[in-house]
Amino acid sequence: MNMELLVLGLILSFVAGQPSEGTEPNTWPCSDGVNSINIDFLCDGRNDCPDLSDEDEFNCG
Numbered sequence: 001m002n003m004e005l006l007v008l009g010l011i012l013s014f015v016a017g018q019p020s021e022g023t024e025p026n027t028w029p030c031s032d033g034v035n036s037i038n039i040d041f042l043c044d045g046r047n048d049c050p051d052l053s054d055e056d057e058f059n060c061g
């Protein structure tokens, strides 16, 4: 059935589209390109990235 192939293709494309360069699903990459934080710490009012990018108004505004 073509439907089965369609579903399989969707699953494969979803898996292949996941970030793979050391980025966990629940992390947010700091703007310095080196560090990453738990997504829960993004815009929580405390500086977690060394470059303070997680509290930057560009990301939180």
Ligand SMILES: [Ca+2]
Binding pocket: 041, 042, 043, 044, 045, 046, 047, 048, 049, 054, 055
């Ligand atoms: Ca934070």
